[in-house]
Structures are given as structure tokens and as C-alpha cells.
Amino acid sequence: MSGGVASDGGFNPRLIAGVVAIGVIAFIALWALIALGPQLSSGNDGGGHALSKAAPGYAGIVDLLERSDAAVDLRRREEAPMLEDPELLILTPGHTTKADDLARLISEQRGGAVLIILPKWRTGRHPSKAGWAGGGFASAPSPKMLPPAAGRIDKIGSEPNARGAQAKGHLGGSPMALTLPNLRTQVLNAPDLETMIAFPHGGAVLAKQPDAAIYILSDPDFVNNLAFSSRDRARAAAILVDAVAEDAGAYSVAFDVTLNGFGSQRSLLRFAFVPPFIGITLCLIAAGLLALWQAWMRFGPALKPARAIAVSKAALIANSADLIKQARRELDGADAYVRSQRSAIARRLHAPDGLDDAATDRWIDKHLRVGGETFSALARRLPLARNTHEFLADAQALHDIRKDLLRDSQ
Structure with a gap:
């Protein structure tokens, strides 16, 4: 048998108090992270959105526009803010994005200019490097992913082109020529849309809805991080976004990330941790801690009920x-x-x-x-x-x- 000295009690009050305090703090932190996690996330997960620094992402064009003193916003809410000057909203959907989600964001823009950059690359996360994209392949999205508000699109496909070929058109009242980045380019065929920049062998690289300020860019490689492999392509990406904003009469640019899972949608759980309801949450937490403290610091043992008739x-x-x-x-x-x-x-x-x-x-x-x-x-x-x-x-x-x-x- 051990010769150690036996403890006076079964539990150490300070240890139990510490365990309870850590449990309460962890519980509150868990629900806070669940509510605010998407909003607080850096988003550098290798995906195709404005927070990603991987090849299919758009963090490069965001940074370049900011360095050019352009007004750029990363929008984490579906509701469009009330602005005095028009704004160009850039949507970067994925292959699994639903048409209803795009339609809702276009409707929230209240007639403002929208640029939809179609997805092209299917990638995974790099097994060892955080924020990098794993092995990927080009895959054209289905035309059904676009809502009726964007217009009817017959086909989205990958078309071959000669090395150094250019897609030409007019945008913002000026001629525009884009050097095609690869030997194959993703092109859309949409007879009902206005072709702003045409593919050399037919189809459109950039098209516009005639009845609304909705632009569709068929190939994301013109503006994503792959375009920043050279200075000329990076300059062309910035010129393209600026030309679309000028053609739409917009003075600022906003990149939506709610389609990619980084939004802060309305929920009672989130409201509990943001103003003005954070004050009520803190009061409830303080009341719970005071009740716990009162239970812990009770003076003496619990009182037993006395007999109705004493014995003596x-x-x-x-x-x-x-x-x-x-x-x-x-x-x-x-x-x-x-x-x-x-x-x-x-x-x-x-x-x-x-x-x-x-x-x-x-x-x-x-x-x-x-x-x-x-x-x-x-x-x-x-x-x-x-x-x-x-x-x-x-x-x-x-x-x-x-x-x-x-x-x-x-």
C-alpha cells in the first residue's frame, strides 16, 4: 500500500471551481465562434473567392485595386448597403452554387451593376500547405446555375485557341483587347445577351444583359490569381474590372463572399453577440455567474425543515x-x-x-x-x-x- 497521506476530502473545492469556470467560458466561446465564425474567418482556404490567395482565388485583384486607391469592399452580408454612389458587385459562384442564391443577391442590389465571374476550376485543398489549392482540373459549369435575371445562356464550354490570340470588343466606350491566357478558353454562347468582348472563333468572353446592368465573365483566368503570374496580365485584369465599372457607371467595387460560405446571415445566435444585443447577452452571462457564485458561497449546510411539533x-x-x-x-x-x-x-x-x-x-x-x-x-x-x-x-x-x-x- 502507498504510504502517502490521504486527502481530507473527496474533491478539492478550488479545482472544482476552476473546472466549472473553464467549462462556462468554453461553452460561451463555442457558441460565439459558431455565430461569428464565418465572419471572422480569414477565408484563405484555397477556394475560388475574394478571400483566397490560392490560384483560383481573387485576393490578388482585390489587393491591386486597393493599392490603386479604388474603393473596394468585401461583402459578408447579402443585404446591399445604402450608398450615394453606384457600386459594382462582383459575384464569384462555385460549381455547386444555386441559381436562387444568385437571383437573391442580384435582387438585393436593387438594379445596381453586377459582374458574375463563372467558375472554371475544380480543386481541393493542398494536403500539407494551408491556403494552397490541391490538384485541380478545368470543368465548365452548367448554364442552369445562372438565374433568369441574367438572361438565357445556351452553352458554356471550353474552346481551343491559338497561342497569343486575343479577344476583342468595346467596353466603357473604348476598344478592349484581352490576350487569352491559355490554349483553351471557357466561352459562353448566349444569343440573347450583348457580347462586350468576343472570342475569336465565336461566342463571348464577356457578355451583358441588354435590359439590366448584369455582366457575365466566362473565364475567371482573366482576373483570378492565375492572372498575376505576369505583370502584363495583372495590369489587364485591373483594366478589365475598371472598364466594367466604368461601363456600368459604378464608382466602387464590392466582392461578395456569401456565396462561398463566409457570410454573416441573419440569425438569433449571431444577434446575441453583436450590437446592440451584445449588452443583453453580457447581462445574462453576468447574472448566471452571480447565481453560480451565490450557490458556491452558501453559508453553512442547507437548513432542514423543523418539526411542526417539537419533541420535549x-x-x-x-x-x-x-x-x-x-x-x-x-x-x-x-x-x-x-x-x-x-x-x-x-x-x-x-x-x-x-x-x-x-x-x-x-x-x-x-x-x-x-x-x-x-x-x-x-x-x-x-x-x-x-x-x-x-x-x-x-x-x-x-x-x-x-x-x-x-x-x-x-
Whole structure:
């Protein structure tokens, strides 16, 4: 057996308090991260969105536009802010994005300019490098991913082109020529849309809805991080975005990231951790901590409920006296009280046998000090008491005589 000293108790109060405190803090932090996680995330996950620094992402064009003193916003909410100047909203959907999600964001723009950059690359996360894209391949999206508001698109496909070929058109009132980045380019065929920049062999690289300021860029390699492999392509990407904004009459650019899972949608859980409701949440947390502290710092053991009727002679006497008082029968016990005092004194002082009550009273009087109240006088007067005050006074006098004669406190 171990020779260590046994602990005084089964648990250490400080240790238990620490465990409870850590549990409460962890619980609150968990729900806060669940509510605010998408909004606080850096987003550098290798995907195709404005927060990603991987090849299919758009962090490069965002950084370049900011360095060019352009007004750029990363929008994490579906609701468009109320702005004085028009804004170009850039949507970067993925292959699994639904048409209803795109339609909702276009509707929230309230007629403002929208640029939809179609997805092209299907990639995974790099197994060892965080923020890098893993092995990927080009895959054209389905035309059904676009909502009816964007116009009817017949086909989105990959088309071959000669090295160094250019896609030409007019944008923002000026001619535009884009050098095709690869030997194959993703092109859309949409007869109902206005071709802004045409592919050399037919189809459109950039098209516009005739009845709305909705632009569709078929190949993301013109503006994504792959375009920043050279200075010329990076400059062309910035010129393309600036030309679309100029053609739409927009003064600022906003990149949406809600389609890629980094939005802060409306939810009661999120509202609990943002102004103005964060104050109520903090008050509730403080109230819970105070309740926990009160339970922890309770003084002494828990109080047990007392018996309705105490178990003792004193309790029995008190209960009996209370019953007599409630029945208003205090004066009816005078004769019994006199007999009990007479009997106790006669027995203790060994009074002669055969004495009646009057003779016993005179015998007791002989043992009293001269000049005081006699026992016989009190015994006659007590049953004739008219109220409780007279009764208590004479009863106390009889009790004092008994104390003097018997030298006890009964």
C-alpha cells in the first residue's frame, strides 16, 4: 500500500471551481465562434473567392485595386448597403452554387451593376500547405446555375485557341483587347445577351444583359490569381474590372463572399453577440455567474425543515398552555394549580396524615415567615380571580412560597 497521506476530502473545492469556470467560458466561446465564425474567418482556404490567395482565388485583384486607391469592399452580408454612389458587385459562384442564391443577391442590389465571374476550376485543398489549392482540373459549369435575371445562356464550354490570340470588343466606350491566357478558353454562347468582348472563333468572353446592368465573365483566368503570374496580365485584369465599372457607371467595387460560405446571415445566435444585443447577452452571462457564485458561497449546510411539533417536555407544556390560552380557559385551572402546590409542599415537608385541605393549609402557614402572605389566604383567593392579571399574581405568589419552603425551582 502507498504510504502517502490521504486527502481530507473527496474533491478539492478550488479545482472544482476552476473546472466549472473553464467549462462556462468554453461553452460561451463555442457558441460565439459558431455565430461569428464565418465572419471572422480569414477565408484563405484555397477556394475560388475574394478571400483566397490560392490560384483560383481573387485576393490578388482585390489587393491591386486597393493599392490603386479604388474603393473596394468585401461583402459578408447579402443585404446591399445604402450608398450615394453606384457600386459594382462582383459575384464569384462555385460549381455547386444555386441559381436562387444568385437571383437573391442580384435582387438585393436593387438594379445596381453586377459582374458574375463563372467558375472554371475544380480543386481541393493542398494536403500539407494551408491556403494552397490541391490538384485541380478545368470543368465548365452548367448554364442552369445562372438565374433568369441574367438572361438565357445556351452553352458554356471550353474552346481551343491559338497561342497569343486575343479577344476583342468595346467596353466603357473604348476598344478592349484581352490576350487569352491559355490554349483553351471557357466561352459562353448566349444569343440573347450583348457580347462586350468576343472570342475569336465565336461566342463571348464577356457578355451583358441588354435590359439590366448584369455582366457575365466566362473565364475567371482573366482576373483570378492565375492572372498575376505576369505583370502584363495583372495590369489587364485591373483594366478589365475598371472598364466594367466604368461601363456600368459604378464608382466602387464590392466582392461578395456569401456565396462561398463566409457570410454573416441573419440569425438569433449571431444577434446575441453583436450590437446592440451584445449588452443583453453580457447581462445574462453576468447574472448566471452571480447565481453560480451565490450557490458556491452558501453559508453553512442547507437548513432542514423543523418539526411542526417539537419533541420535549418544554414543548409539551408550551403546546398545552397554548391550547388553554386559545380556548380562553386559563382561570379554570386555579383549583388544580392550588391542589398541585399544596400536595407538593405537604409531601416534601412530611405533613401529618389525615389532614383535610384547610388543615393542610394552616399547617403550611406555620412554616412561613411571619408578616408575609399566607398560603391559606392565597389558596382561597386564587380560584376567585376575575382576570388573568390577578390569576398570574396569586399563582406567582404560591410558586414563590413553594420555592422558599422546598428550596427548589419547580
